[in-house]
Amino acid sequence: MKSLMKKVFAAAAAIATVFGLAATTVATANAADNATLTVSTADAKFARKTVNAYKMFSATVSGDGKAVSYTLTDEWKPFFKDPAASGLTDNGVTDANVNDKANDYVSKLKDDALIAFAAKASNWAQTKANNITANATATVSQNAATDGKYTATFTGLDYGYYVVAVPGATVANTNGQYAALVRVHSTTVGVDIKGALPTVVKKVNGEGATHAKIGDPLTFTLTSTIPDMSAYSTYTFNFKDTLSKGLTFNQVDSVKVGDTTLTKNTDYTVTTTNEASGETLLTVAMNEFKKKQQTNAGKTITVTYTATLNKDAVVGGHGNTNSATIQYSNNPSTGGTGESEPSKVRVFTxxxxxxxxxxxxxxxxxxxxxxxxxxxxxxxxxxxxxxxxxxxxxxxxxxxxxxxxxxxxxxxxxxxxxxxxxxxxxxxxxxxxxxxxxxxxxxxxxxxxxxxxxxxxxxxxxxxxxxxxxxxxxxxxxxxxxxxxxxxxxxxNKSGVVLPGTGGMGTIAFTVIGVLVIALGVAWTLKRKNA
CATH class of the missing domain: 2.60.40.10 (Immunoglobulins)
Structure with a gap:
């Protein structure tokens, strides 16, 4: 009997020990659920973005705060009953035991497995077909605080275990972390925003700026990263590039995923629009992007095109600026799109x-x-x-x-x-x-x-x-x-020197002398006749 009771208490402790927190006493009802969760980031790209918090587990905390007990919410039971969604492959998951199975499964996750689970949970919560509504939303501040952090604050939260994610956020690094799992079982909690938003890096002749003479061809590259699109049924991903009046678009030379060259009009389409300002809008739109590229999430995608510096180029000064952005799906629940921060280059002449x-x-x-x-x-x-x-x-x-x-x-x-x-x-x-x-x-x-x-x-x-x-x-x-x-x-320039020449006053002088000689000769002749 004693052995059986030990096993019962051990099982209860294991269930209560979730996410690294050991339950040392039986949890009592919360004295008051009024938690504040502050989400922060140093990345300016998240300024003014929405942050969603989804409560996966409710929590009760003992009076001394040392024991925590978690209960799976009804909204998340389908997630754990679907092995493909959660990764919980225990075939014995039922409505009756899903709470215990989910507690046991999540409590044992760590390192890369825990990161992968966070991504799965975020994707599932944001998938429109699952009809999950965020328990709370907040907006990241427009300006950074003195510590350089942009923040979003949730107030009045119930205690629980939350999935926190920015809609549209995707792979942040090589380990694929783009969602946070947060234990909210005290009045004040903080966490960093995980993930990254699609970005583009633009180069001209391999640099951020270059110089050229009018008529020179220039090579531009637009580089981005294929996002994880698991939460989406379809995904918009377009390169949008604005060429200044001083640049004439020639052609798109290639679009590559890693080292693989994609096919024009099959994998992507190219359109150009002449703006009233004289600028040219180049759009490289990806076709069936999720269907074709989801397996390549995390790989680079690069557009290479050429343009020529033309007669309308600005000489000196600010140069000829052009910029590129990525238009991307940013909310699987609503089908909305967003646009990345522009990446600019300048061409000088x-x-x-x-x-x-x-x-x-x-x-x-x-x-x-x-x-x-x-x-x-x-x-x-x-x-x-x-x-x-x-x-x-x-x-x-x-x-x-x-x-x-x-x-x-x-x-x-x-x-x-x-x-x-x-x-x-x-x-x-x-x-x-x-x-x-x-x-x-x-x-x-x-x-x-x-x-x-x-x-x-x-x-x-x-x-x-x-x-x-x-x-x-x-x-x-x-x-x-x-x-x-x-x-x-x-x-x-110096004026030419006046060179001397014959004639002029020299001839006059000889003439005068000749006349005088003749006059003297006549006078001498007359004098001899009179003598």
Whole structure:
């Protein structure tokens, strides 16, 4: 009899010992259920997101708080009776014993098995067909506190064992943890938000920013992670990319899951829309995403496409910014969608100004020269082609931008206007040779070409403008020892020297002398006759 009683008490203790909490006494009714659960995260992506709390087990706690007893809620009994949902594979689960079986099963879970169970529970609770309603909801704060944490607070909770999850949250790391299991058996409880929301990382030529000349092709990559879609019957997953006015979309080169290339119009579709602003909206929409890719949850998915820097590109300044997001299903219960934080890249192109003048001093009052002709070439390369954007005037710079391949109206000869100033635009970083091919009438052509170095510096996706350094030398060497203030290179022409010639006053002098000789000869002849 004593042996039997020991077994009975041992079984009772095992049932009461759930989730690592040993019951040392028989639990009594709770004095008051009025718990506060604070959920927190340092991840700004969760700001303003909804957090749901689902009570899986009710709990009673002893007066001294040392003993806890859990009772499975009616809503969660179908979960544990379905082996595929919960992982409880005991074939003997019935309505009569499901509470004990669930207690025993969960109390023995640990490490990866417990994490996997949390994911299963979260998915099951959020699956619309299961008709589970969150016992409580809260919203993550818009701004972080002084400790850098964003928080959501549940108040007035009953004691129990809760599944806490953000709708739409998915795989956070390699162990697949994206839901929290929380023991609420005291008045104040805290837990970190688990999981991650779909994100995208955008690169241009493998970087967060790059430089290019007008007409250059650029390669963009959009990289994300396939989410766990277990809670969903269908799942929306679209790449949405906005190309600035200065970029012309070419084509999507590939969409890959890991190293596997997907098929266009079967696995995904591509659409482009020309916005009124001049921007282009590129959408790469995944087809039957859950059906085809659920088994690849956690793997990377990458879109690669090309675009060309065009004539509308912003020169210097903030550059040409474009951004990408992921549109994704964020609530299996309602079928809603959300959009990730944008990932931005910038493409920069640069320029400089030539100021043609004459005189001993380079000042605003110096005489400017029209009609000087130049070519600009990459160092040791052929002259580049440009298109005239503005002819210039006495008070305005002429503007020439780099021509695209086979563009009509292109020329390699750049001519200064009355203002003497010419803007060369659409250049990438590098060394260039500026050659005067013809001087203005009455002036001597430069004896040697000018070496120019363009060095644009930027910090990727930051919002600051690029910093551009233009340096040059007057003998086309590699020692760029002069700095172009505000990107302006002064180029001086000297007027030609007046050379001496025959005729003029020399002829007059000889004529006068001749007349005098003749006059003296006549006078001498007359004097002899009179003698």
């Amino acid at each position: 640069y320029g400089f100004t030539v100021d043609k003048y004459t005189g001993d001093n380079y000042t605003d009052a110096a005489t400017r020269l029209a009609g000087a002709k130049f070519t600009l070439a990459p160092k040791n390369g052929d002259p580049m082609s440009f298109v005239q954007v503005n002819a210039g005037s006495a008070n305005a710079n002429a503007v020439y931008r780099v021509a695209k391949a086979d563009e009509t109206g292109a020329t390699t000869i750049i001519t200064t206007p009355q203002s003497g100033k010419v803007d060369f635009q659409g250049l990438k970083n590098g060394e260039y040779t500026l050659t005067e091919t013809e001087a203005p009438a009455g002036y001597n052509k430069l004896a040697s070409a000018i070496g120019v170095k363009v060095e644009g510096q930027n910090n990727g996706t930051d919002t600051t403008n690029a910093t551009v350094h233009i340096t040059y030398n007057n003998d086309n060497g590699s020692d760029y020892n002069q700095t172009a203030s505000n990107g302006v290179i002064p180029v001086r």
